[in-house]
Amino acid sequence: MLQADPLRERIVSLFDGMSPQLRQAARYIIEHPQEVALVSMRELARNAGVQPSTMTRLAKFLGLAGYDDIRAHHAEAIRFRVDGFAARAMQTEESEEDMAAAQLSRRMLQGLAAQIARLTEPASLERLAAAADRLAQARRIFVLGLRSCHSVAWHFHYVMTLLGEKTTHLDGPADTVGDGLIRAGAEDVLLAISINPYALHSLELAQLAREKGLGVIAITDSEVSPLVGLADIAILCSTESQSFFHTLAPALAISEVLCGLLANKDRNAALAALQRADRHLLSLNTYATAIPRRRI
């Protein structure tokens, strides 16, 4: 929002002085302003993961009479926004270069959004479901993604480690990438991610996995990708982008969906695992609760 929003600014500026629960409530309001006006306080509190009373306390903390002041403010913001949209588009006066930058950015982002939206085609959804089934059945999941695909492979692996110990990330220094497969067998599955140009090493390892009897699931970019012939299930994602580079956002989206599907197979187990991970990381002081903030 470009318009001055005094309440929003007040919440941000007082954020540091809030207790954890107040912060959680405040954060949710900052990030879902329209919901404040559209749902009841109790429902908002539920969605924000706090007690109803916390919302009242937040209002008082902000110096307001009660929660209704917060709601009234956000309702007013919605009433004003009716014509604010056009106004906002106009008021952006930019330099020529920035204009060009904004245009390129917009084109790229819209392209990415469209590509991810296109993954909702029935054919893709079927393959996603089949892949999730296969991954759920596997004893062990080996995740392989080299070079540009490393980010996707690692992210999948990272999320899955929050759920349990089922995945092995095939990566390592000194040419030890494939060592994880030493004890892999027919009960295991390789999740291989590779896009054009295909890293030779990825294909070799996928081939090796196949020879060892592993199931192979591929995330790749084309029906004629070499991985398609090697894989039991291949999920295709476009990598075209409006810039010089290939995009991996759709591939990342696919891997996130796979994680979501796997977690959804047993929601309770997933929740329990996540809580366990939370506690572990908490005891390690991995995350910041108190914030080293110095400047506004």
Next chain:
Amino acid sequence: MLQADPLRERIVSLFDGMSPQLRQAARYIIEHPQEVALVSMRELARNAGVQPSTMTRLAKFLGLAGYDDIRAHHAEAIRFRVDGFAARAMQTEESEEDMAAAQLSRRMLQGLAAQIARLTEPASLERLAAAADRLAQARRIFVLGLRSCHSVAWHFHYVMTLLGEKTTHLDGPADTVGDGLIRAGAEDVLLAISINPYALHSLELAQLAREKGLGVIAITDSEVSPLVGLADIAILCSTESQSFFHTLAPALAISEVLCGLLANKDRNAALAALQRADRHLLSLNTYATAIPRRRI
């Protein structure tokens, strides 16, 4: 409202068959659609000059279960208008225990697409352009993303290495993550990526960078993220998803856009650099186009 609105059309088409009081209520709703979602039924009735019961009767007359259906519809319309169908799937019930895989996948993907599309708001585009400018000016770019954000940081770094030697990826074993900053100074910039929950180490390093005089550019998830206070420019991306986990797809999209903008600053240099990288990797036999024959 430009979109087709079935309820509105239904009210109009049944208008002639209504009693005077029903008409008065219906007319007010047609002419003040946003008020329906923003005030209580009794207040709406008062403003419309009818009895509260008339509103309920109108709902029944339209074939709905009750007034709440009318309100829910108008709230949805506001969500639609404000977010461009973004947070829609987001808010809907997630209580269905056994959601079909296809349904969950579709929801997740649509949500991701919408979140990326939302990054095209003018405010975001401005920040992207400013960030690209700052990164282009920098002597050196240090890229920091720990834990879940590693994928984004690494991807940015990887793409940038194709363009040149300007970036340093802050990562390493044995607690050497921050060592890259040893010789960093005021002419350099830190690109820090962190989302809630914020890795303590990321914040500490960002703080250190700031103290050493580096510019700080952040990719983070909220106006109240601790990185916002530390950063010269903060680019915000939503991380909410329909599943248990946060999504990094929008953050990845942002980093890809930054790469695109940087490459676009000097297209010829970028092309030349990419060709050089291509030749190098070709001579190393990094890539394949067909299924490889395994070396023994």
Next chain:
DNA sequence: TAAAAAATGCAACATTTGTTTTATATGATA
């Protein structure tokens, strides 16, 4: 460590909400 203070969860509270019921008014038909 113990004591004090702050933060939080819980449950009871008075209101307010949307709905339903009942009584009254309205207007058409014969």
Next chain:
DNA sequence: TATCATATAAAACAAATGTTGCATTTTTTA
């Protein structure tokens, strides 16, 4: 006009809302 069906207003109702006080937990201070 008398009769009837419909439309409206008023009041009663259960369900929900936002708030508050209190007990418990957590954090800070001495």
